[in-house]
Structure formats: C-alpha cells, structure tokens
Amino acid sequence: MNAEVGARVVHRRYVPYSHAHYAGDLVDGAYSLGLFGDVATEMCIRTDGDEGLFASYSDVQFLAPVRAGDVLEVSCELVRVGRRSRVMDFAVTVVARGAATPERPGAAAVLDPPVLATTATGTVVVPPAG
Numbered sequence: 001m002n003a004e005v006g007a008r009v010v011h012r013r014y015v016p017y018s019h020a021h022y023a024g025d026l027v028d029g030a031y032s033l034g035l036f037g038d039v040a041t042e043m044c045i046r047t048d049g050d051e052g053l054f055a056s057y058s059d060v061q062f063l064a065p066v067r068a069g070d071v072l073e074v075s076c077e078l079v080r081v082g083r084r085s086r087v088m089d090f091a092v093t094v095v096a097r098g099a100a101t102p103e104r105p106g107a108a109a110v111l112d113p114p115v116l117a118t119t120a121t122g123t124v125v126v127p128p129a130g
C-alpha cells in the first residue's frame with residue numbers, strides 16, 4: 001500500500017427524501033460532510049490499509065443547495081502525504097436532480113453541466129506504518 005499525491009476516490013449517492021430537513025426539500029450541510037468521511041475512509045483503506053481518523057476540516061464551502069432527489073458525485077483527492085497525516089480535497093457535485101411535477105411525480109433530469117455544491121479540505125491521520 002502506498003499513499004501517493006493524486007490518488008482519487010469517487011462515490012455516487014442518491015439523496016433520499018427522508019434526509020430533507022428544510023423547505024424546498026433542502027438537505028443540511030452536514031450531509032455533505034458525512035459523505036466526505038465516507039470517501040476519506042475508502043482512501044485511507046486503499047492507501048494505508050486502515051480506515052483512518054478525521055482530524056480536521058478547513059475551508060468548507062457550501063456553494064449550492066443539495067436537495068432530496070439529487071444524485072451526488074462525491075470525490076476526494078489526496079493532495080499531501082505526511083508520516084501519519086493525509087490531506088485531501090473534497091467535492092460534492094450534483095449530477096442529477098429530481099424534477100417532480102403533479103403530472104410526473106418521479107420526474108428527474110441529468111444536469112448538464114453538473115453543479116458543484118460543496119468543497120472542503122480535510123486532514124486524516126492513520127497509524128504509523130509498521
């Protein structure tokens with residue numbers, strides 16, 4: 001296993017309506033942060049053979065809403081590797097969105113272009129190599 005700058009992990013996730021907390025089927029920002037934890041965990045498993053532990057987030061930006069019915073692409077890229085720390089850049093991009101109407105309650109559309117909704121930088125720590 002080898003942690004190399006430029007390594008990437010990408011997940012896709014449908015946002016269920018049970019996660020909507022606000023008017024307009026909005027989902028809270030913590031939802032994106034939880035997804036960042038998921039991709040960071042996979043990154044650490046792939047690079048270090050351990051799930052790792054989140055130490056901090058920096059520069060979290062909520063750029064566009066995430067709504068129930070969205071399909072999200074959640075990505076992380078390894079940008080710095082220390083002895084035990086791993087710094088990653090994260091992004092949540094909305095790639096499809098529900099477009100329900102009374103006539104078509106299940107209508108949805110692929111977004112072209114996709115919408116960048118949330119970004120962050122995070123630091124994860126892993127056990128010493130050994």
